[in-house]
Amino acid sequence: MQWRCSKNAALVVVVVVMMMAMVAAIPPLCMAQADDIEGVVVLEDDGSLHINSSSVGKVYIDGEDVVAELQATRKFIAALTSTPAQHIQLANPEVTVLFDGSGLVMSDKKLASFSFGFVPFFNNSINLANNQLTSIDFNQITHVGGGIDLSHNHLTVIDFGNITSVSSIYLNYNDLTSVNFGQIAGDAGDINLSHNDLTTIDFGHITSVRSISFDSNKFTSIGFGQIISVGGDIDLHYDYNNVHLTSVDFGNITRVGGDILLFTNDLTSVDFGKIASVGGDIDFRNNYHLTSVDFGQITNVGGKIRLTSTDLTSVDFGQILSVGGDIEVYHTYTSNNLISIDFGNITRVDGSIKLYDNDLTSVDFGQITHVISIDLHNNPLTSVDCANVGFSGCLCVDAGVTLTNCRRLCTSSNCAH
Ligand SMILES: *[C@@H]1O[C@H](CO)[C@@H](O)[C@H](O)[C@H]1NC(C)=O
Ligand SMILES: *[C@@H]1O[C@H](CO)[C@@H](O)[C@H](O)[C@H]1NC(C)=O
Ligand SMILES: *[C@@H]1O[C@H](CO)[C@@H](O)[C@H](O)[C@H]1NC(C)=O
Ligand SMILES: *[C@@H]1O[C@H](CO)[C@@H](O)[C@H](O)[C@H]1NC(C)=O
Ligand SMILES: *[C@@H]1O[C@H](CO)[C@@H](O)[C@H](O)[C@H]1NC(C)=O
Ligand SMILES: *[C@@H]1O[C@H](CO)[C@@H](O)[C@H](O)[C@H]1NC(C)=O
Numbered sequence: 001m002q003w004r005c006s007k008n009a010a011l012v013v014v015v016v017v018m019m020m021a022m023v024a025a026i027p028p029l030c031m032a033q034a035d036d037i038e039g040v041v042v043l044e045d046d047g048s049l050h051i052n053s054s055s056v057g058k059v060y061i062d063g064e065d066v067v068a069e070l071q072a073t074r075k076f077i078a079a080l081t082s083t084p085a086q087h088i089q090l091a092n093p094e095v096t097v098l099f100d101g102s103g104l105v106m107s108d109k110k111l112a113s114f115s116f117g118f119v120p121f122f123n124n125s126i127n128l129a130n131n132q133l134t135s136i137d138f139n140q141i142t143h144v145g146g147g148i149d150l151s152h153n154h155l156t157v158i159d160f161g162n163i164t165s166v167s168s169i170y171l172n173y174n175d176l177t178s179v180n181f182g183q184i185a186g187d188a189g190d191i192n193l194s195h196n197d198l199t200t201i202d203f204g205h206i207t208s209v210r211s212i213s214f215d216s217n218k219f220t221s222i223g224f225g226q227i228i229s230v231g232g233d234i235d236l237h238y239d240y241n242n243v244h245l246t247s248v249d250f251g252n253i254t255r256v257g258g259d260i261l262l263f264t265n266d267l268t269s270v271d272f273g274k275i276a277s278v279g280g281d282i283d284f285r286n287n288y289h290l291t292s293v294d295f296g297q298i299t300n301v302g303g304k305i306r307l308t309s310t311d312l313t314s315v316d317f318g319q320i321l322s323v324g325g326d327i328e329v330y331h332t333y334t335s336n337n338l339i340s341i342d343f344g345n346i347t348r349v350d351g352s353i354k355l356y357d358n359d360l361t362s363v364d365f366g367q368i369t370h371v372i373s374i375d376l377h378n379n380p381l382t383s384v385d386c387a388n389v390g391f392s393g394c395l396c397v398d399a400g401v402t403l404t405n406c407r408r409l410c411t412s413s414n415c416a417h
Pocket of ligand 6: 318319344345
């Protein structure tokens with residue numbers, strides 16, 4: 001058996017066979033060592049590369065029996081090329097695809113489009129970053145073992161087709177206005193969407209992510225669909241997103257490993273839904289029209305809670321048991337409207353509680369036994385009972401407030417005592 005090279009459409013297609021074990025020695029052009037293979041690589045008039053084989057032999061490319069695939073589909077658009085050794089040509093025949101078995105590396109090739117032809121899956125990663133892609137056709141690919149890097153291209157739309165699993169997705173620096181993750185299900189690793197023009201996103205069947213980068217987009221609202229767990233931050237603060245967010249739907253999320261940063265937006269209400277724990281900070285400061293916050297099922301906040309410069313009149317910490325940093329509900333410009341605060345189940349605040357410049361007439365510290373300092377100055381309080389509160393810092397109040405069980409008083413200029 002032998003390989004023939006066929007000249008078709010006046011173009012010579014160069015063939016080198018990469019055999020099963022992909023042994024070091026690459027045969028000369030248009031020749032094969034295999035005894036049982038007869039195949040022809042043809043460049044069809046439409047520009048696609050095909051392997052034609054009439055034999056029962058096998059040609060393996062990255063573990064795939066391409067001849068069998070050819071027989072099944074008639075058009076497995078993948079072929080072997082001579083240079084550099086062990087790199088094959090796949091899909092777009094006019095370009096050399098560097099495919100060394102560890103993944104597809106086709107970055108910085110000025111590609112305007114890319115098609116995967118009839119490749120059924122990639123066990124490793126796909127790197128098409130830094131091209132000029134306006135379209136990509138994943139066609140039949142169902143599984144990508146590694147990440148898909150399409151960053152720094154010109155994509156305005158993306159269709160993940162039949163892909164159901166992938167370990168990371170990089171779409172940063174494209175021209176996307178919307179993203180739909182289609183059939184991708186389960187864990188999607190790191191998703192980077194930064195520097196696009198996104199206004200909508202459909203996470204489809206994705207249930208967890210290690211991180212999501214949203215910066216420099218145009219979201220006015222966002223929902224997280226079926227996502228249950230976010231390993232890192234949810235960061236959509238104004239300077240990062242570039243547009244004021246008016247609504248957020250945490251949907252099915254039960255855990256956020258990092259921060260939830262939504263400061264300087266135009267949110268009027270926030271419902272944390274099913275979120276039970278937040279590893280870092282919760283920061284909703286400078287949402288000037290925010291009138292309601294429902295902490296839902298959150299029991300632990302690893303960092304601080306910042307609700308400064310909002311329009312909240314009351315805050316109820318719901319089921320929160322501990323806060324790793326400060327609780328800040330003061331107003332930075334004019335007097336805040338806060339008239340009631342309910343610490344609920346909080347027993348421990350590993351920072352300070354800052355409620356100054358509000359309209360509080362009374363404060364009940366509830367079950368808090370541990371806090372650094374509490375600052376209540378510039379509130380119309382008449383009395384404060386420190387009961388079981390254990391301060392490692394001090395309490396700051398205005399002159400004339402009657403104090404009970406309060407032993408550690410601040411001496412700074414804001415504090416009368
Ligand atoms: C490839 O195979 C197809 C189907 O067997 C045939 O129609 C076509 O002519 C072949 N092309 C070449 C260049 O042999
Ligand atoms: C690629 O992954 C598929 C599905 O997980 C597996 O069946 C196949 O053996 C893998 N192929 C190689 C060459 O690793
Ligand atoms: C998905 O695969 C099926 C065949 O399994 C094919 O008919 C369909 O066109 C593919 N979808 C896309 C978007 O390529
Ligand atoms: C996402 O992409 C941006 C811009 O390229 C980069 O600065 C950021 O580090 C990336 N995020 C992650 C988590 O890799
Ligand atoms: C939560 O996930 C279910 C499917 O598991 C979906 O039907 C529902 O719409 C999701 N909730 C939200 C708020 O997106
Ligand atoms: C929180 O406090 C309420 C009463 O204010 C109580 O019914 C509930 O069991 C407490 N939850 C936890 C987790 O301690």
